[in-house]
Amino acid sequence: VTIDVARQAVEAARTSGASYADARVVSEEGESLTVRNQEMEGVDRSLSQGLGIRVLVDGYWGFAATARTEDAEIAATAALAVDIAKAASRLPMDPVRLAETEPVTATWETHLQEDPFLVDLDEKVALLMEASRLAQSVKGVAFAESMIDLYRRRTHFASSDGSAIQQTIVHSGGGIEVTAIGDGEMQRRSFPNSFRGHIRAAGYEHIRSLGLTQEAERIAGEAVALLRAPECPSDVTTLVLDSSQVILQMHESIGHPVELDRVLGMEEAYAGTSFLTPDDRGKLRYGSDKITVVADATLPGGLGTFGYDDEGVAAQRSVLIQDGIFQNFLSGRDTAPVIGQPSTGSMRADGWQSLPLIRMTNINLEPGDGTLAEIIGDTEDGLYLNTNQSWSIDDKRVNFQFGCEIAWRIEKGRLTQMYRNPNYTGITTEFWGSCDAVGGSEEWTVYGTPNCGKGQPGQVARVGHAAAPARFRNVQVGVR
Amino acid sequence: MAAPMGPDDIRQVLDAALDLPEADGVEVLMMHEWGGLTRFANSSIHQSTWREDTGLRVRVVKENRLGIAASNDFTKDGAARAAASALELASVAVPDPQFPGLAPPAEAPAAPDSFDEATANTSPGERAEAVASLVGEVGQGFRAAGAFETTAAEIALANTEGQFCYAPTTQATITTVVSGGDGGAGTAEEAHRRSADVDAVAVGRHAFQKARDSQRPQDLEPGRYEVVLEPLAVSTLVAFLSYMALGGKAIEEGRSALTGKAGEIVCASAVSIVDDASARGALGLPFDFEGTPRQRVAMIDHGVFRSGVYDRRSARMAGRESTGHALPPPNPDGPFPLNLTLEGGSASLDEMIAATERGLLVSRFHYSNVVHPIETVLTGMTRDGTWLIENGEITRPVKNLRFTQSILGALSDVELVGRDPVLVSEFFFSAALVPALKIAAFNFSGRSDH
Numbered sequence: 043v044t045i046d047v048a049r050q051a052v053e054a055a056r057t058s059g060a061s062y063a064d065a066r067v068v069s070e071e072g073e074s075l076t077v078r079n080q081e082m083e084g085v086d087r088s089l090s091q092g093l094g095i096r097v098l099v100d101g102y103w104g105f106a107a108t109a110r111t112e113d114a115e116i117a118a119t120a121a122l123a124v125d126i127a128k129a130a131s132r133l134p135m136d137p138v139r140l141a142e143t144e145p146v147t148a149t150w151e152t153h154l155q156e157d158p159f160l161v162d163l164d165e166k167v168a169l170l171m172e173a174s175r176l177a178q179s180v181k182g183v184a185f186a187e188s189m190i191d192l193y194r195r196r197t198h199f200a201s202s203d204g205s206a207i208q209q210t211i212v213h214s215g216g217g218i219e220v221t222a223i224g225d226g227e228m229q230r231r232s233f234p235n236s237f238r239g240h241i242r243a244a245g246y247e248h249i250r251s252l253g254l255t256q257e258a259e260r261i262a263g264e265a266v267a268l269l270r271a272p273e274c275p276s277d278v279t280t281l282v283l284d285s286s287q288v289i290l291q292m293h294e295s296i297g298h299p300v301e302l303d304r305v306l307g308m309e310e311a312y313a314g315t316s317f318l319t320p321d322d323r324g325k326l327r328y329g330s331d332k333i334t335v336v337a338d339a340t341l342p343g344g345l346g347t348f349g350y351d352d353e354g355v356a357a358q359r360s361v362l363i364q365d366g367i368f369q370n371f372l373s374g375r376d377t378a379p380v381i382g383q384p385s386t387g388s389m390r391a392d393g394w395q396s397l398p399l400i401r402m403t404n405i406n407l408e409p410g411d412g413t414l415a416e417i418i419g420d421t422e423d424g425l426y427l428n429t430n431q432s433w434s435i436d437d438k439r440v441n442f443q444f445g446c447e448i449a450w451r452i453e454k455g456r457l458t459q460m461y462r463n464p465n466y467t468g469i470t471t472e473f474w475g476s477c478d479a480v481g482g483s484e485e486w487t488v489y490g491t492p493n494c495g496k497g498q499p500g501q502v503a504r505v506g507h508a509a510a511p512a513r514f515r516n517v518q519v520g521v522r
Numbered sequence: 523m524a525a526p527m528g529p530d531d532i533r534q535v536l537d538a539a540l541d542l543p544e545a546d547g548v549e550v551l552m553m554h555e556w557g558g559l560t561r562f563a564n565s566s567i568h569q570s571t572w573r574e575d576t577g578l579r580v581r582v583v584k585e586n587r588l589g590i591a592a593s594n595d596f597t598k599d600g601a602a603r604a605a606a607s608a609l610e611l612a613s614v615a616v617p618d619p620q621f622p623g624l625a626p627p628a629e630a631p632a633a634p635d636s637f638d639e640a641t642a643n644t645s646p647g648e649r650a651e652a653v654a655s656l657v658g659e660v661g662q663g664f665r666a667a668g669a670f671e672t673t674a675a676e677i678a679l680a681n682t683e684g685q686f687c688y689a690p691t692t693q694a695t696i697t698t699v700v701s702g703g704d705g706g707a708g709t710a711e712e713a714h715r716r717s718a719d720v721d722a723v724a725v726g727r728h729a730f731q732k733a734r735d736s737q738r739p740q741d742l743e744p745g746r747y748e749v750v751l752e753p754l755a756v757s758t759l760v761a762f763l764s765y766m767a768l769g770g771k772a773i774e775e776g777r778s779a780l781t782g783k784a785g786e787i788v789c790a791s792a793v794s795i796v797d798d799a800s801a802r803g804a805l806g807l808p809f810d811f812e813g814t815p816r817q818r819v820a821m822i823d824h825g826v827f828r829s830g831v832y833d834r835r836s837a838r839m840a841g842r843e844s845t846g847h848a849l850p851p852p853n854p855d856g857p858f859p860l861n862l863t864l865e866g867g868s869a870s871l872d873e874m875i876a877a878t879e880r881g882l883l884v885s886r887f888h889y890s891n892v893v894h895p896i897e898t899v900l901t902g903m904t905r906d907g908t909w910l911i912e913n914g915e916i917t918r919p920v921k922n923l924r925f926t927q928s929i930l931g932a933l934s935d936v937e938l939v940g941r942d943p944v945l946v947s948e949f950f951f952s953a954a955l956v957p958a959l960k961i962a963a964f965n966f967s968g969r970s971d972h
Binding site for chain 2: 084
């Protein structure tokens, strides 16, 4: 029935004058539980459903969305989308051309073993209470939080090209965050990752595999120990990053700069542009020959994994950087023709109410060789930084600064002194150019970034990344 | 096509959520929002959107256990289903010993000018015309990007204690970045209740002038400089200070730089910060998202920290009354000041520049983030126009610099406060009314290539 609503909206848009139209009927459910010091900080469910209609009229885009799907509302919303497109012609623009795509009729869903929404609430709460209790049992802990976040999005997509696609995507995540406070300091440790943990395209089996109760006391102990640890020194040194920090480094300084809409100036007023130009393809040295980065929407478990993007383009794997040389952008049907390419299938909206934009799928640093222990063992002197705490990068994605939760000194291949408040800064291509080691597939981990902001009105996407730990030379650390 | 439903029709749906005899208490927050955004780049309109949504957020209390359910099914059945779902969640929650109860009945002050029908009904053609007039101010070889958004909303809250409040509101916001030529960019923006108050031509002209004046920016060594921060840059500092330090929960839990510092000098005496949703030009709501009327809170008074802002739970922790600053539940970060004013002074921007021996004029900051919350250290980049000032005069534009700086440290070094505060739109019904500031020392820790 719902796909019929999408088809009806496309037909209404065509009747109103659209040369092309697509429509998405989206229903998104969420469940979020947070325990803090044995108290429920939040236990909530959400449901949002509605219809978004996108049209092309004389080469201009229009988009309108409504939460109601009665016949009259569908027709009125489609007509409004057409009016919006017509109004856009007030200023001249090269008409939008859409990259070719084959019409598709398909159904796709996230592979999962255990529907997370069917697991008893009591069981979820018990897990979080136990993780929080164990972390709080460590002397000196101020706050011990544990959390689970679950999402299920059902999308029914139809287009005037003849596509009709139904997808169900499930994301499950969980984690613990422990805070210690004292002597004018506040220190936090997170597990398995910061910002509400480790989230994947998976079912409740992922939550069970996280080991929240097994790791709670260790993480809590580190948070307390950080209060007494010295400040990270200011130095230019060798830096080893854990996988979770490599993925955020990649997100900000590779994932965003390769978005073609940024390159073409379409995001200039808000998120910014990019230092890259279309002529850089196949020429620009982005990093050392250790750096090969792909965009892979087919990767099992990634937050950017799907069957089809929100324009109906099939999921694909494309090489962005090969052996350090920049190769290609992330694109959609309306931007790819500008550089003479097919769409890379990267267009996603954060809900029914939003226009699809170029978003990262799963942006992955291909694995190299060796374990984290071997990389550290092979390092004479340097720092090992773990778990992101803060990020900042300029509007062309050139100058960045990241903070992590914890660092250790590396001396003659061994971890020694712990440091608090570690951070580092650099220039994108210089930094990736200084990479001389990337860990192997045994260390390669699929993480998610569930809070990627872009667009106006603002959208928040859940995107995926995979990486192994990596080593970088001559990096400025301890920025004051 | 969208229109206000009005308090009577809304209340009928909200009552369906309140009718839950198994619960000890029910609160339902409703937000009906609609509006359009005309987005432009390369001096063309490339992404224009419109949306309407009506969301319900039901909080159910059962033996001090709380459950929350949100839905955009705005029907009596939908409201009842959301309430039943929240009750189910409450049944598995552990009791909250700090739960202060739902807000009692209290009249929120009327805000008669908060809703402008013309703004609520702005057509795509009217937005496009305004954008065209902005773009018309941009000279040859330059391009404009930005957005013109007109939105309307009805916010209502009802609970089983008998509280009901309702407020309609509108807002029109236009932002732009103009760039081009031989490198350089400028920015400008305006936010008002009424779209008729938006001067798109002035916004375009101002941003173009900045872009023209920032051509061929040159390298500058990072270091400590005097700065003149324009209002957009000041709003970043004030917003992050609110986030890190001015919420009652952070203060009571010892996570704020201002914990235990009431009555102490924390900034220069020229700095006074208040939160006041009813201030002239503010875009605030008369009540918070628990239904408590918003109070004016003098947070920093001539450099002395007086008070943070509180919701009902953090107020109970502090042994005081809520100031009416709750966010929608669940709000793990606690209360937040959404309507900040940094009170204006007497200096013009030219006077601040003239008083600067060697420093920087900063238009705005970009992608800022917290480095150390208890020391209120922030990092971020300059963007869209940064200039070197030497001997009281602007001498040349400079490439973007990274700052790593304590906010309270910067506010302690304020020497001059601008006399023309500007309303800067922030997120979620919030806006800051802030002037320019001249600060004696500001730490720039790095630089970029443009």
